[in-house]
Amino acid sequence: MAALDNNIKFPCLVITSEDGLGTVHRLEQDVVTLGSDEKASVYLPMRGVGPAHTILSRADQNGDWLLTSCADNLTMHNDVLVTDPKVIVDGDRIELGNVKLKFRFFDEEDEHYHAALRQLAIRDGITQLYNVRYFADSLQKEHEYSYRKQSSLALLFMDIDHFKLVNDRFGHAYGDFVLKELASLLTTKIRGYDLLARYGGEEFVFMVREESHQAVHELAHRVCSDVRNHVFNHAGIRTKLTVSIGYYWWDGKDRETSAEDILRIADDHLYQAKDAGRDQVIPASLSNPEIP
Numbered sequence: 146m147a148a149l150d151n152n153i154k155f156p157c158l159v160i161t162s163e164d165g166l167g168t169v170h171r172l173e174q175d176v177v178t179l180g181s182d183e184k185a186s187v188y189l190p191m192r193g194v195g196p197a198h199t200i201l202s203r204a205d206q207n208g209d210w211l212l213t214s215c216a217d218n219l220t221m222h223n224d225v226l227v228t229d230p231k232v233i234v235d236g237d238r239i240e241l242g243n244v245k246l247k248f249r250f251f252d253e254e255d256e257h258y259h260a261a262l263r264q265l266a267i268r269d270g271i272t273q274l275y276n277v278r279y280f281a282d283s284l285q286k287e288h289e290y291s292y293r294k295q296s297s298l299a300l301l302f303m304d305i306d307h308f309k310l311v312n313d314r315f316g317h318a319y320g321d322f323v324l325k326e327l328a329s330l331l332t333t334k335i336r337g338y339d340l341l342a343r344y345g346g347e348e349f350v351f352m353v354r355e356e357s358h359q360a361v362h363e364l365a366h367r368v369c370s371d372v373r374n375h376v377f378n379h380a381g382i383r384t385k386l387t388v389s390i391g392y393y394w395w396d397g398k399d400r401e402t403s404a405e406d407i408l409r410i411a412d413d414h415l416y417q418a419k420d421a422g423r424d425q426v427i428p429a430s431l432s433n434p435e436i437p
Contacts, residue, residue: 155171
């Protein structure tokens with residue numbers, strides 16, 4: 146059997162702007178729609194991008210592609226406004242709203258290299274969870290999605306209780322182990338479309354899409370209980386820890402509630418949990434939730 150040629154070049158778009166930096170989109174069809182609609186071939190849910198903003202189409206079998214702006218959408222090609230279909234070549238720049246892309250021909254090695262760079266940009270180095278920058282971008286997008294779909298969005302904000310004492314008593318190597326072990330434990334609680342991130346230090350955030358208030362409430366209490374019962378065992382050291390959790394559940398229908406509000410309220414509830422003695426969840430009860 147003949148070996149596969151990994152040097153075959155394929156057309157793709159690489160995001161070069163801050164939001165989504167380094168993401169590679171292969172162009173696997175002869176006609177590709179770029180837009181903020183989830184059904185678009187290249188989904189770009191960024192500010193200033195229309196549902197079906199621009200079309201890329203294969204002009205011939207020699208590798209030429211045409212760039213066509215849809216309706217009155219603002220599309221730039223090499224810093225020039227697109228008014229008529231433009232032929233694009235390897236290295237050309239495309240701009241849609243706030244999104245900047247580069248048209249490239251990559252082989253498998255190029256794609257793997259850019260994928261690795263992308264992971265370095267969005268992942269926390271210790272836990273390998275998403276980092277705070279990626280989380281912040283995702284929260285804005287999920288907030289907009291939830292409002293458009295009139296569906297719920299919840300945020301759990303959690304903090305390891307007395308983590309400084311762990312580092313002081315057992316050393317930072319053990320502290321790093323605790324962070325990684327907790328990340329693994331929390332990962333078992335998420336669904337494919339939820340998002341878990343390390344917010345910073347010993348804080349973690351858990352974003353849950355389209356789930357009932359009751360289910361989110363039970364999830365927060367289950368996480369708190371599971372951490373309490375877990376033994377952190379490393380290098381001959383066995384210890385137990387607890388977490389404090391504050392959460393906020395938003396129904397997606399109130400336009401006055403911003404993404405920043407969701408984060409702020411969940412954070413306020415986290416501090417209430419810590420002030421109340423730690424190792425607990427706020428709101429503690431659905432019958433009398435402490436939601437402003």
